[in-house]
Amino acid sequence: MRWMATTFKVISFALICTLAKAQTPSVSVQWLGQSAFKITSPQGKVIITDPWLKANPLTPVAFKTLENLGKVDVLLVTHGHLDHFADAPAIAKLNNIPMYAPGDMNASVVALGILPPELAPRFNKTGTVEPSPGIKVTAVHAEHSSVINWKNPMTNKDEIHVGGEPVGYIIELENGFKIYHMGDTGLFGDMKMIASYYKPDLLLIPIGGNFTMGPKDAAYAAREMLNIPKIIPMHYGANPLAKGTAQEFQNFMKDSQLNVFVLKPGEVKNF
DSSP: OHHHHHHHHHHHHHHHHHHHHSSSOOOOOESSSOEEEEEEEEOOOEEEEEEESSOTTOGGGGGGSGGGGGOOEEOOOOOHHHHHHHTTHHHHHTTTEEEEEEEEHHHHHHHSSOOOOGGGGGOOOEEEEEEEETTEEEEESSSOEEEEEEEETTTTTEEEEEEEEEEEEEEETTTTTEEEEEOOOOTTTTTHHHHHHHOOEEOOOOOOSSSSOOOOHEEEEEEIIIISSSSEESSOSTTTTTTOHHHHHHHHHHTTEEEOOOOTTEEEOOO
16 A cells, blocks of 8 residues: 555655646746837736837737736836837836936936936946846847937927947846847847856847848857847848848758747747
8 A cells, every 4th residue: 555655645746746837927928029028027027128119010009009018017228219219208107117228328318308317217238227126137238329319399300319328138037037138239249248147048139130130140149159048039020121031030040959939029928
């Protein structure tokens, strides 16, 4: 009878482990087009990145109404270009949360009256903030540019203002899962150092070309420099000048052991 009792304990333990694993909250990543993502942490915190939603041709119709994002806990903007920044101030005000962005960009945001100082905190590359309990965000280098295109309400004319230096973000969730959102970037050697030092689990990488890496450069970065096991391509399909496609990126990645997940706008992937 002892062997039966032992067998029962082993089976029970295995079932408990299986159920515990099945009930472990996952990380949910939803692509909203371009570099905009809705990331939901294991504890249900919602992180929005680079929200260009209302004018983005790829944004699912539901999310062109910002209220349909639900409660947002963390708001991140990588640089000042409109296809990353456009709807961020409105989301910050709607949720009464700070918009984290490059420090000098937020200095311009406050000076222009776009957001009050308490909603536009300043930090810079290698700086780490905790915008919500358990969520840590570190700014890292990106090889790009940044300006704020602002319509002056007094003259109704467009003006160009300082946008600081662009950044990418290492987003660390409550369970230690790390996401590297590269923002807009071209190739640069310290990508390898960033991946080696922060050890991200998931890479969000631009592939469109013209303004950022194209499929070939992005695949080189992913395979030869970053070696991050899970990859979602972004920043393609919304601008006719950025002609790179997910299929081209997959073709360049075909002999790699890394996992590429191509999402349709609005599609969710759990990790």
